Amino acid sequence: MATPPLSTHHRSPPPWPPPKNVTNRRINIRCGVLAPPAGQVLEAAAAAPSPLDSKNPPNRVPSSDVNLRIQRLCQAGDLTEAVSLLGSDGVDVRGYCAVIQLCGEERSLEAGRRAHAVVRASGVGTGGIGSVLGKRLVLMYLKCGDLGSARSVFDEMPPRVADVRVWTSLMSAYAKAGDFQEGVLLFEQMLCCGVAPDAHAVSCVLKCIASLGSIVDGEVVHGLLEKLGLGAECAVANALIALYSRCGQMEDAMQVFDSMHPRDAISWNSIISGCLSNGWHGRAVDLFSRMWSDGLEISSVTLLSVLPACAELCIGLFGKVVHGYSMKAGILWELESVESVIDDALGSKLVFMYVKCGDMGSARRVFDAMSSRGNVHVWNLIMGGYAKAGEFEESLSLFEQMHDLGITPDEHAISCFLKCITSLSRVRDGLVAHGYLVKLGFGAQCAVCNALISFYAKSNMIDDAFMVFNGMPHQDIISWNSIISGCASNGLNNEAIELFARMRIEGQELDSATLLSVLPACSLSCYQFVGRVIHGYSVKTGLIGETSQANALLDMYSNCSDWHSTNQIFRSMGQKNVVSWTTMITSYTRAGLFDKVAGLLQEMVLDSIRPDVFAVTSALHAFAGGESLKQGKSVHGYAVRNGMDKHLPIANALMEMYVRCGNMEEARLIFYRVTDKDIISWNTLIGGYSRYNLANESFSLFRDMLLQFRPNAVTMTCILPAAASISSLERGREIHAYALRRGYLEDSYTSNALVDMYVKCGALLAAQVLFERLTKKNLISWTIMIAGYGMHGRGRDAIALFEQMRGSGVEPDAASFSAILYACCHSGLKAEGWKFFNTMRNEHKIEPKLKHYACIVDLLSHTGNLKEAFEFIESMPIEPDSSIWVSLLHGCRIHRDVKLAEKVADRVFELEPENTGYYVLLANIYAEAGRWEAVKKLKNKIGGRGLRENTGCSWIEVRGKVHIFVPNNQNHPQGNRIAEFLDDIARRMQEEGHDPKKNYALMGANDAVHKEALCGHSSKLAIAFGVLNLVEGRPIRVTKNSSVCSHCHEAAKFISKTCNREIILRDSNRFHHFEGGRCSCRGYC
Secondary structure, three states: OOOOOOOOOOOOOOOOOOOOOOOOHHHHOOOOOOOOOHHHHHHHHHHOOOOOOOOOOOOOOOHHHHHHHHHHHHHHOOHHHHHHHHHOOOOOHHHHHHHHHHHHHHOOHHHHHHHHHHHHHHOOOOOOOHHHHHHHHHHHHHHOOOHHHHHHHHHHOOOOOOOHHHHHHHHHHHHHOOOHHHHHHHHHHHHHOOOOOOHHHHHHHHHHHHHHOOHHHHHHHHHHHHHHOOOOOHHHHHHHHHHHHHOOOHHHHHHHHHOOOOOOHHHHHHHHHHHHHOOOHHHHHHHHHHHHHOOOOOOHHHHHHHHHHHHHHOOHHHHHHHHHHHHHOOOOEOOOOOOOOEOHHHHHHHHHHHHHOOOHHHHHHHHHHEOOOOOHHHHHHHHHHHHHOOOHHHHHHHHHHHHHOOOOOOHHHHHHHHHHHHHOOOHHHHHHHHHHHHHHOOOOOHHHHHHHHHHHHHOOOHHHHHHHHHOOOOOOHHHHHHHHHHHHHOOOHHHHHHHHHHHHHOOOOOOHHHHHHHHHHHHHHOOHHHHHHHHHHHHHHOHHHOHHHHHHHHHHHHHOOOHHHHHHHHHHOOOOOHHHHHHHHHHHHHHOOOHHHHHHHHHHHHOOOOOOHHHHHHHHHHHHHOOOHHHHHHHHHHHHHOOOOOOHHHHHHHHHHHHHOOOHHHHHHHHHHOOOOOHHHHHHHHHHHHHOOOHHHHHHHHHHHHHHOOOOHHHHHHHHHHHHHOOOHHHHHHHHHHHHHHOHHHOHHHHHHHHHHHHHOOOHHHHHHHHHHOOOOOHHHHHHHHHHHHHOOOHHHHHHHHHHHHHOOOOOOHHHHHHHHHHHHHHOOHHHHHHHHHHHHHOOOOOOOHHHHHHHHHHHHHOOOHHHHHHHHHOOOOOOOHHHHHHHHHHHHHOOOHHHHHHHHHHHHHHOOOOHHHHHHHHHHHHHOOOHHHHHHHHHHHHHOOOOOOOOOEEEEEOOEEEEEOOOOOOOOOHHHHHHHHHHHHHHHHHOOOOOOOOOOOOOOOHHHHHHHHHOOHHHHHHHHHHHHOOOOOOEEEEEOOOOOHHHHHHHHHHHHHOOOOEEEEOOOOEEEEEOOEEOOOOOO
């Protein structure tokens, strides 16, 4: 009922508590309710019989008879007859009081008003007895719910006539009506009128003050109670506990509670409830334990407070103990029910407790045993619990049950339903649900619209998300956060930032979730300025103190490559969690600061933060990038000790680390220990085998994968290098066809890998065609093709393509310049090579690395500028490695500069004393110069160190089978045919005046040995096999794992001319295209 307006004669309340010896001006106010109207006073007095008259005037029923009859009717509950007798003569105050009291008990407002009208008309109460009627009238109206009439009667009563019960009842009525301020004002007036409050009045006013949250007034009343001596009353103390708890003053509430003697059940329940509402969950559980151990009565009210405390503390075991007690004590069961069914209120709290503690089994058992599940709140709890546990199907099943039972879902149930559909990626169901929600009238509910925005955003239907957002009558902060986050997750970073700006312009308040939603957009687009603005806002508002906010800023600055700001934020964080450390590890990995990751892990452990799966995975990626096998093994040991090595992400990261560090055997062991391999596991090991030229292992694993998994585009980029490494054109074409059927050619990485495969298999024309068909050529595409032209000795074409790349707006990087310098080197284009080297340094400001210096040294050495090359090496700003000096040593062999070769060889042997290939190279130089004594000394030196010459090999693919040849191979099935063919070739070469150089590595002077060795070179054996087994017109493709020797080179030229065959020979440096007795290298081997 609405609170009636205050009487017009109300004045502002006097000081509280009232000053002493002040006369209340309400004393002289007449009670117009009980007295007749002023004009009828004299008439009533004249008509009234004199006390001296006879007690029983003629023609009148004795008053005692009618009053007795009214009282008997009231006792019998016959209100209608009793009210009808009120108009009879002789009814006095006893009759009126009896009828008015019965009206209150029967809650009959109409009868009460009739009785009040009769009282007003009869003039009863002029002798002072009207005060009793006034009290009865006030109480009657209060019981009937007519607060306005009760207050009107109360205001017309003499102030001192109303006792404390009437004041308290009226205050209580105002409190129930929600008008707590009027209740407090009545208490002030009561004190001013000199009416002493009792415990009930004080309890009532304290409840009003608690509802108003006025702690100052509460403290004043508390002081007054101490003066009045009411502080020890149990009811008053309980009200004080409720007051202080409601106002957040739990210390004062505990002080009142501790000073109470004795305490009743309400005291315990009040303090436990107060602790719960103020977040003192541990204290609430402790108090409950004390209450239990003291043997006090525990009611359902107590359990309603302690169960949520157990939920917040996630102490499910204690909650189960409370659950068991409630069952044993019979509190849990409904008393009215014959069956064992759980009370709804307690059942809801138990479900909440179990859900919060993650015990969905117990939560479901309680839920199923509840008497009435018509309350949608408990459905929301159990559905939300299943959704949080990832059991989205079960949550949807419960939603269907709720629908079948006819329970109308609220917006929270609908939101949970949509979240489950979103998590299960059921787009069709989500669309159906949207229409169903509109039909139910939930289409405009804010919480439902927010869930729909999230659903459409996560389903990659961002336009529909915008439609829902723009159609909302009112967007709250969750709506804005959802749409901003959706834009960022769908790659619409500009739109996300624009929405954020619009949100600020419209005056919408920002919270931490808003900043967490927009910061990823700043990271991905490198909008560092916007990110810095958000950073400043978070500092200004204090949100930077939240760990999640600082973590997002760490990630943003890391993505924008601002390592200084990243480190500054990390070091200034007051509280770091495992996400903070993981973000920093990832930041160091992105920056290439792999060596700092180990120190960061040590700091993390010292900070008592235990690395989780993500931290360990990030650290392994860092050690893989830095090829730090020792640190990687240390992390591997940590993962094994903590049982984390079985986690698939960690197993995949371990495989990658071992692959990058060259330990393929350990990577293989981890792969076969993993039971639930995913596509990443297969791709990692296949790519590892390809990386280290273990093509057979790579192809074998790829065949196994086809039986269990469907390869993706990444698999194509992993297996194609294996075909390229052994120049297996047939395998490469098979993979090309598979990728074409699966539609993987749209992937730029796959198409680039295919171009690279054709280049390295010697099919340069196919590589050109595929390159030209690329719709989107990136820097990698151009670089691969430029390097391909260089490998095949087409330096001019490489230069033309490089200039075309620059003309298309693609800026070259260090790898691109390495490719073009390599092409110039193998085509002898000295001037052009110097030009590109200077352009790289001066125009593009790219600092040359060792590979660039190696290309220049190789270029100068092949063109005969040995002295210039030596001086160039001496002037290099970085220390040259063995590859630099070996390039010059090769040049010394080509141009027969033995003296410089000896000088250069000393530098090479210092850097790599165990590499036999370099000793062989120097021995070849000595042999070709005829210095056999030097050859002998070098041979003894190698033998004394226990070094062995690495055996070269060559292979050729014929009809899908790879045939491998090593020097002096006598066991090949076609060995005799091959020997006869080569003998014939040697004879014809000699007849035509082609005399191969017989002076080569570590051989003696015996001509018979020379002839045998010349016929036993693996490249010639493979070429001969190809001539004998491949149909005419088909190119002969041979691959060699080392540099081709001069004899094999001359023999290949002669065979190509004599047999009219195209021979494509790939050695460790480049391709040699032999056709018509000429080679594409033109002597620049």
